[in-house]
Amino acid sequence: MIDLIGINKYYKNAEETLHVLKDVNLHVAKGEMIAIMGPSGSGKSTLINLLGFIDRKFEGTYLFEGESLVASSDDRLSKVRNQTVGFVFQNFSLxxxxxxxxxxxxxxxxxxxSFSQTKEKVMAALKRVGLEGKEDKYPKQLSGGQQQRVAIARSIINNPKFIIADEPTGALDTHTSEEIMRLFEELNQQDGATIILVTHDPEVVPYCHRLIRIRDGAIIEDKELSKE
Incomplete structure:
Protein backbone atom coordinates (compact mmCIF):
# COMPACT_ATOMS: atom_id res chain seq x y z
CA MET A 1 0.00 0.00 0.00
CA ILE A 2 2.67 2.51 1.06
CA ASP A 3 6.29 2.64 -0.06
CA LEU A 4 8.75 5.26 1.11
CA ILE A 5 12.01 5.05 -0.84
CA GLY A 6 15.09 7.06 0.11
CA ILE A 7 13.15 9.80 1.89
CA ASN A 8 15.11 12.79 3.15
CA LYS A 9 13.53 15.85 4.69
CA TYR A 10 15.22 19.14 5.55
CA TYR A 11 14.06 22.22 7.44
CA LYS A 12 15.96 25.39 6.63
CA ASN A 13 16.15 28.58 8.63
CA ALA A 14 18.42 31.60 8.45
CA GLU A 15 21.29 29.97 10.33
CA GLU A 16 21.19 26.27 9.54
CA THR A 17 19.68 23.35 7.71
CA LEU A 18 18.18 20.59 9.83
CA HIS A 19 18.16 17.08 8.40
CA VAL A 20 15.02 15.70 10.04
CA LEU A 21 14.43 12.50 8.04
CA LYS A 22 17.46 10.55 6.85
CA ASP A 23 17.25 7.96 4.07
CA VAL A 24 13.97 6.53 5.30
CA ASN A 25 12.78 3.36 3.55
CA LEU A 26 9.47 1.95 4.70
CA HIS A 27 6.88 -0.47 3.31
CA VAL A 28 3.40 -0.68 4.84
CA ALA A 29 1.17 -3.50 3.64
CA LYS A 30 -2.61 -3.39 3.64
CA GLY A 31 -4.04 -4.66 6.93
CA GLU A 32 -0.95 -4.07 9.06
CA MET A 33 -1.03 -2.45 12.49
CA ILE A 34 2.29 -0.74 13.06
CA ALA A 35 3.73 1.05 16.09
CA ILE A 36 6.24 3.85 15.51
CA MET A 37 8.28 4.76 18.58
CA GLY A 38 10.99 7.30 19.19
CA PRO A 39 11.98 10.11 21.56
CA SER A 40 10.79 13.68 21.13
CA GLY A 41 12.51 15.29 18.18
CA SER A 42 13.21 11.96 16.49
CA GLY A 43 11.21 12.77 13.36
CA LYS A 44 7.98 10.87 14.18
CA SER A 45 5.68 13.83 13.57
CA THR A 46 7.46 14.75 10.34
CA LEU A 47 7.12 11.16 9.17
CA ILE A 48 3.38 10.95 9.81
CA ASN A 49 2.75 14.35 8.21
CA LEU A 50 4.46 12.99 5.14
CA LEU A 51 2.53 9.70 5.26
CA GLY A 52 -0.75 11.60 5.68
CA PHE A 53 -0.20 13.77 2.58
CA ILE A 54 0.12 16.90 4.73
CA ASP A 55 3.80 17.52 3.92
CA ARG A 56 5.05 16.93 0.38
CA LYS A 57 8.29 18.90 0.47
CA PHE A 58 10.81 16.10 0.70
CA GLU A 59 13.45 14.28 -1.32
CA GLY A 60 12.86 10.68 -2.37
CA THR A 61 9.78 8.76 -3.47
CA TYR A 62 6.44 8.18 -1.75
CA LEU A 63 4.27 5.68 -3.60
CA PHE A 64 0.71 5.14 -2.44
CA GLU A 65 -0.79 2.08 -4.12
CA GLY A 66 1.95 2.42 -6.71
CA GLU A 67 1.30 6.09 -7.49
CA SER A 68 3.24 9.21 -6.54
CA LEU A 69 0.92 12.03 -5.46
CA VAL A 70 3.59 14.67 -4.83
CA ALA A 71 2.83 16.59 -8.02
CA SER A 72 -0.95 16.54 -7.45
CA SER A 73 -2.87 19.80 -7.15
CA ASP A 74 -3.77 21.01 -3.66
CA ASP A 75 -7.44 20.26 -4.36
CA ARG A 76 -6.74 16.69 -5.43
CA LEU A 77 -4.43 16.11 -2.47
CA SER A 78 -7.07 17.44 -0.05
CA LYS A 79 -9.62 15.09 -1.58
CA VAL A 80 -7.23 12.13 -1.40
CA ARG A 81 -6.40 12.98 2.22
CA ASN A 82 -10.09 13.22 3.19
CA GLN A 83 -11.02 9.95 1.51
CA THR A 84 -7.85 7.95 2.14
CA VAL A 85 -6.52 8.80 5.62
CA GLY A 86 -8.23 8.83 9.00
CA PHE A 87 -6.46 10.89 11.66
CA VAL A 88 -6.70 10.37 15.44
CA PHE A 89 -4.82 12.74 17.77
CA GLN A 90 -3.78 12.76 21.42
CA ASN A 91 -5.96 15.77 22.24
CA PHE A 92 -8.97 14.37 20.29
CA SER A 93 -9.21 17.55 18.11
CA LEU A 94 -13.00 17.70 18.38
CA SER A 114 -25.47 16.35 1.66
CA PHE A 115 -26.92 16.47 5.19
CA SER A 116 -29.70 14.10 4.08
CA GLN A 117 -27.15 11.44 3.03
CA THR A 118 -25.05 11.25 6.19
CA LYS A 119 -27.28 9.93 8.96
CA GLU A 120 -26.98 6.20 8.29
CA LYS A 121 -23.18 6.35 8.00
CA VAL A 122 -22.74 8.52 11.12
CA MET A 123 -24.98 6.35 13.27
CA ALA A 124 -23.22 3.19 12.04
CA ALA A 125 -19.81 4.69 12.91
CA LEU A 126 -20.98 5.68 16.39
CA LYS A 127 -22.38 2.19 16.95
CA ARG A 128 -19.06 0.72 15.76
CA VAL A 129 -17.15 2.56 18.49
CA GLY A 130 -19.72 1.94 21.24
CA LEU A 131 -21.29 5.40 21.40
CA GLU A 132 -24.92 4.67 20.57
CA GLY A 133 -27.16 7.24 22.23
CA LYS A 134 -24.37 9.82 22.59
CA GLU A 135 -24.92 11.57 19.24
CA ASP A 136 -26.55 14.69 20.74
CA LYS A 137 -23.95 15.17 23.46
CA TYR A 138 -21.17 17.77 23.24
CA PRO A 139 -17.49 16.82 23.71
CA LYS A 140 -17.30 18.48 27.15
CA GLN A 141 -20.10 16.19 28.36
CA LEU A 142 -18.01 13.09 27.60
CA SER A 143 -15.10 11.38 29.33
CA GLY A 144 -11.67 11.39 27.72
CA GLY A 145 -12.14 7.83 26.49
CA GLN A 146 -15.52 8.68 24.97
CA GLN A 147 -14.05 11.73 23.25
CA GLN A 148 -11.33 9.55 21.74
CA ARG A 149 -14.03 7.15 20.52
CA VAL A 150 -15.72 10.09 18.79
CA ALA A 151 -12.39 10.91 17.15
CA ILE A 152 -12.03 7.29 16.02
CA ALA A 153 -15.58 7.26 14.64
CA ARG A 154 -14.73 10.44 12.69
CA SER A 155 -11.51 8.82 11.43
CA ILE A 156 -13.34 5.76 10.00
CA ILE A 157 -16.41 7.54 8.58
CA ASN A 158 -15.02 7.61 5.03
CA ASN A 159 -13.74 4.01 5.16
CA PRO A 160 -10.15 5.25 4.82
CA LYS A 161 -7.37 3.15 3.34
CA PHE A 162 -5.34 3.72 6.51
CA ILE A 163 -5.55 5.40 9.91
CA ILE A 164 -2.78 7.48 11.49
CA ALA A 165 -3.11 7.60 15.26
CA ASP A 166 -0.74 10.10 16.90
CA GLU A 167 -0.32 9.28 20.61
CA PRO A 168 -4.00 8.21 20.79
CA THR A 169 -3.71 7.05 24.42
CA GLY A 170 -1.42 9.88 25.59
CA ALA A 171 -4.17 11.78 27.45
CA LEU A 172 -5.91 8.72 28.88
CA ASP A 173 -5.58 6.63 32.03
CA THR A 174 -4.36 3.03 31.84
CA HIS A 175 -7.78 1.36 31.84
CA THR A 176 -9.17 3.70 29.18
CA SER A 177 -6.01 3.31 27.11
CA GLU A 178 -6.56 -0.45 27.09
CA GLU A 179 -10.15 0.04 25.90
CA ILE A 180 -9.05 2.32 23.07
CA MET A 181 -6.30 -0.06 22.00
CA ARG A 182 -8.76 -2.97 21.97
CA LEU A 183 -10.98 -0.86 19.71
CA PHE A 184 -8.08 -0.23 17.32
CA GLU A 185 -7.30 -3.94 17.42
CA GLU A 186 -10.92 -4.75 16.51
CA LEU A 187 -10.88 -2.26 13.64
CA ASN A 188 -7.69 -3.88 12.38
CA GLN A 189 -8.75 -7.52 12.79
CA GLN A 190 -12.46 -7.34 12.01
CA ASP A 191 -12.64 -4.44 9.54
CA GLY A 192 -9.20 -4.88 7.99
CA ALA A 193 -8.16 -1.29 8.82
CA THR A 194 -4.49 -0.49 8.25
CA ILE A 195 -3.27 1.43 11.31
CA ILE A 196 -0.07 3.41 11.83
CA LEU A 197 0.22 4.24 15.49
CA VAL A 198 2.75 6.71 16.91
CA THR A 199 3.37 6.27 20.61
CA HIS A 200 5.69 6.78 23.55
CA ASP A 201 3.87 4.07 25.50
CA PRO A 202 5.48 0.60 25.42
CA GLU A 203 2.20 -0.93 26.65
CA VAL A 204 0.60 -0.05 23.32
CA VAL A 205 3.18 -1.99 21.29
CA PRO A 206 1.93 -5.57 21.96
CA TYR A 207 -1.33 -4.74 20.15
CA CYS A 208 0.63 -4.19 16.94
CA HIS A 209 2.12 -6.52 14.33
CA ARG A 210 5.28 -4.55 13.84
CA LEU A 211 7.49 -2.07 15.69
CA ILE A 212 9.48 0.66 13.99
CA ARG A 213 11.92 2.69 16.08
CA ILE A 214 13.08 6.05 14.83
CA ARG A 215 15.91 8.15 16.26
CA ASP A 216 17.52 11.32 14.94
CA GLY A 217 15.46 11.05 11.76
CA ALA A 218 16.52 7.51 10.85
CA ILE A 219 14.78 4.16 11.25
CA ILE A 220 17.01 2.20 13.62
CA GLU A 221 14.79 -0.85 14.04
CA ASP A 222 11.96 -2.45 12.05
CA LYS A 223 10.82 -5.79 13.43
CA GLU A 224 7.82 -8.10 13.29
CA LEU A 225 6.10 -8.71 16.62
CA SER A 226 4.70 -12.08 17.56
CA LYS A 227 1.03 -11.82 18.55
CA GLU A 228 0.02 -13.92 21.53
Missing part, protein backbone atom coordinates in the same frame (compact mmCIF):
# COMPACT_ATOMS: atom_id res chain seq x y z
CA UNK A 95 -14.99 20.86 17.72
CA UNK A 96 -16.35 21.80 21.14
CA UNK A 97 -19.43 23.67 19.84
CA UNK A 98 -20.49 20.75 17.64
CA UNK A 99 -22.36 17.70 18.86
CA UNK A 100 -20.84 14.24 18.68
CA UNK A 101 -22.97 13.61 15.57
CA UNK A 102 -21.75 16.81 13.88
CA UNK A 103 -18.11 16.06 14.68
CA UNK A 104 -18.32 12.62 13.08
CA UNK A 105 -20.35 13.92 10.12
CA UNK A 106 -17.85 16.61 9.15
CA UNK A 107 -15.53 14.58 6.87
CA UNK A 108 -18.60 13.40 4.91
CA UNK A 109 -19.71 16.98 4.32
CA UNK A 110 -16.18 17.92 3.21
CA UNK A 111 -16.36 14.97 0.83
CA UNK A 112 -19.50 16.27 -0.87
CA UNK A 113 -22.27 14.43 0.94
Missing amino acids: IENNTVYENVELPLLYGGY
